[in-house]
Amino acid sequence: MSIRGHVPLPMDGRDPSHLRGDPITGDRYFSAEFAQKEWDHMWTRIWHIAGRTADIPEAGDFLVHNFMKESVIAVRQEDGTVRAFYNSCGHRGMRMVHDSSSVEAFHCPYHGWKWGIDGVLRHAQDADVDFKAGNPCGKLKLKELRCDIWGGFVWYSMADDSPSLMDFLEPMPELYRNYPMDKAVRVAWYRIEINANWKFVTDNFSESYHTRTAHPQVPPWIDQDVDSARHEMWPKGHGRTVQPMRPSLTDRPEGGGNAMFEAELAKWDIDPASYASYEDFALQGWLDLKAAKQKLWREKGYLHYEHMDDEEITDSPHTVMFPNVTISFLPDNLILFRSEPHATDPEKCYFDLWCMAFPVEGQTEVQSIMAGMKPLREVAECEHRVFDGGRGVPELAGQIVYQDMELAEAMQAGMHSRGYTDAYLSDQETRIRFFHEVLNDWIEGRQGR
Template sequence: MTNQEQVPPPIDGRDPANLRGDPIDGDRYYSREFAQREWDMLWTKIWHVAGRLADIPEAGDFLVHNFMKESVIAVRQEDGSVRAFYNACGHRGMRLVSDSSSLDSFTCPYHGWRWGKDGVLEHAQDAEDFPQGNPCGKLSLKEVRCDTWGGFVWYTMDDDGPDLLDYLEPMPALYRNYPMDTAVRVAWYRIELNANWKFVTDNFSESYHTRTAHPQVPPWIDQDVDTARHEMWPKGHGRTVQPMRPSLTDRPASGLNEVFAAILKSWDIDPEGYDSYEDFVMEGWKDLKAAKRKLWKERGYLHYEHLDDEEITDSPHTVIFPNVTISFLPDNLVFFRSEPHAEDPEKCYFDLWCMAFPVEGQEEVESIMAGPKPLREVDECEHRVFDEGRGIPELAGQIVYQDMELAEGMQAGMHSRGYGDAYLSAQETRVRFFHEVLNDWLEGRRP
């Protein structure tokens, strides 16, 4: 196993003794001064996701990622590599392109300067009229460091920061068994929320809220307090690993869990063949692992080939510091991201990308967060305003919709004199840990 594949032991994400105890004050959710510090010390230094490699398969295909007032182009090169540039003409700063597309070169709409895929200036009107000499072949767009992992294109505005794999460590090693680049994006949303971006990371750093906010979850993901593993690493990344089996605490009144029973039946397991509800849950979960191990190839679940016994049935819900969350499920990847509004710290953009691993003969998938979807790449992003749910009625009742319903009330509460600091349970340890790592970045102490 190489160094990149070694996973250091996690810090216990249920032990508050691993925390300094930094307060989570309300000010950080609405202060413009705090937001400016985040821009200066965080956003200009971390690695951002520009988009997916699947969106730029051919030379000249490019992604545009707008972040606050900055914009970056990531373009596929002739040799198959990806390079990134600031989306600003080297002449007088004009934005070159507004949306992802495909071009052989980038022509400025203001004065017609043309830049190649490699960023080098190819043409300028009246090129001999410059006292500095002909700029063609000499000037280049300002390049941004760019790399790829997990089927995503990443970039950073920091010329001196860590390489991508070092920044992400230990995530690339931890999730090396998942063929992430083969996943198909079946739902794609960007939703404006009236809440600070940190609400999203807070929310995905704990599952304590699930029984209250997501009553549909315990029938198929075990939410019992002592069941999950809560893990975190010094760079701020962390995850909650939960078995995808019914909670033994939340038992259906009828005595039959139809959700889990249907899952067992789909893998030729008789859900009525167990002596007790406990056996139905615990032994059924083990039988499900065995059935998947036996039948995956003949049923076309080729992405199971390298998954271990935990990955083939369970749910490691993973936060990549500071603002990306990926739910790794046996048949799905769900990508969440929050990004701050350029002007108002009490608004953010919430990205939802539902992805499914292709299965031979399957034409529709359950996308977990967005409901049933055709198993094919969606053509374009749905830009919406949440508007108390009115902006995305098709997602009503979904887990992510329920999370967004809480956002504005949480944001309002940060202004209250009744709020001083979070009073956290042990299973919410990762929430404070996130803010402590954020504080380190803002104070110039990168983990």
């Protein structure tokens, strides 16, 4: 049986009977020894996102992805494919490039060796006269990594024997096949250093139990009442919370009314004043919105709705892909969150925020959800910031991700306390412990083989 196409039925993400009960101890968040186990057994075997295919449209265009102490180049080939190589010159190991760009060949700044975009050595100084083993040109190659594409993203793996990308991501490619992900425009792009272990981010996005406390602006437009959402998880560690994009009946705006949902209904030619009660406004209005969108999407220029179903055009499947990538699949936006560990300090991480919008006919700016109103165009460069208690990203103040990052440092500090020995979780936080159990499986060799 499946919920769509060949997608296997998920496990109930609110059912603790699916768990072994592995404790979530504090040392997992600060131990250098545990961080080394993550590197040895998980990070070097999973698939990483190097960047977006939209950033490398032409042959010679390349992405640089630095992960801990490793660096990888993903470069567009003459035949349109993408290949990935370690960013390390085959002569003496020098890093050849530091930022994404475009080249005819990679030129090592130390001794001048040049490597083609296919990884083959093209030029070496004194190649014919000073190498007793013979001219290395045309023979030596940069060390290549496995590389694949899904969702408009370029992925790579450092392991030759780990699962294929489609196997690793299962069932996400099939589950989200209706979204034209490669057509989304990145309108905001941040990389923010925070004083917390990378796992705080995955933990945080694996539950919405914190929303009522941390994000009071959310319930008026996404129904996060405990019984409204579906909580789903799959054996490889991926999971999602599917929430209706309609007003919560528990957390109603003060003073009555709901300007945000009223505007959404009016945009699709529905009279928000036609409902007899707030319950009808939220519940029947949500159903009426589905029907109106299915009827009017082409007329109103929402061409990305063409293959999307009723749930996809009105709901929010907030999806965590093991171990560190989260994507919110909103009807008109894709928001990618990613956490990556600091190279030497397990109590720091980098938090990536990519806000992407589907182009709509006639729109020149979009509400990015996490970073405010933005022009509907590709941003040219990543904003590298240090959170610094919020002082490093003042323009994000009040946004959902800002509120999450505000919690991170205090949560990290709490992991050191002798008062904390394990999490006491609600049923809707089941996916947190499941994530840690799958991580344990990777570390102990039960996953990824």
